[in-house]
Structure formats: structure tokens, C-alpha cells
Amino acid sequence: MSNNLKIKVTIADRVYPLTIRDEREEEGIRKAVKQINEMVKQFEQNYEVRDKQDVLAMCALQFASQKEVKNVNESQDSRQIESKLLELNQLLDSHLA
Numbered sequence: 001m002s003n004n005l006k007i008k009v010t011i012a013d014r015v016y017p018l019t020i021r022d023e024r025e026e027e028g029i030r031k032a033v034k035q036i037n038e039m040v041k042q043f044e045q046n047y048e049v050r051d052k053q054d055v056l057a058m059c060a061l062q063f064a065s066q067k068e069v070k071n072v073n074e075s076q077d078s079r080q081i082e083s084k085l086l087e088l089n090q091l092l093d094s095h096l097a
Contacts, residue, residue: 005022
């Protein structure tokens, strides 16, 4: 038997029904909805926009670019960590040999 939950969220003054798996997923979705609505409000206050579609497109771009920047930074961090671990491994090998 499925334990799916049905919820409704409002994004940019429109209601969207969703089916989710559990309360943890609901919490994540509600936090995301809050961020989106705050960003919509900020864009509407700071820029002249003609309709919600433009604002939502700007929000999507903002979130996607934040995600991609984070991925690039994590990738660079991973390469640096791997390099340091290789150096440490070589140092340990030289002292143990």
C-alpha cells in the first residue's frame, strides 16, 4: 500500500497539487516553495516585469546557476583533496619503505 501524501503549494499566486512520498519530502518542498516565492517577490520589487512567466524564468535561472556554481566548486575541491591525499600517500609510502 502506498503512503503517498497529497499536498497543495502556491507558487507565484498559482496553486499546484503534488503527490509526495513522506513528511521529509514535504518539508523540503515547502522550503523550496518559500524560497521561490521570496525570490519572485524580490524580482518583482527590483525589476520591471510584465508577467509572472518572466519572473519565474529569472528564478529558474538563478537556482540553476547557483547549483552549477556549487557543482564547479565541489569538483575543484574534490580535485584539490585528491591531490593532497596522493601527496600524503606518497609521503607515508616513503617513510614506511
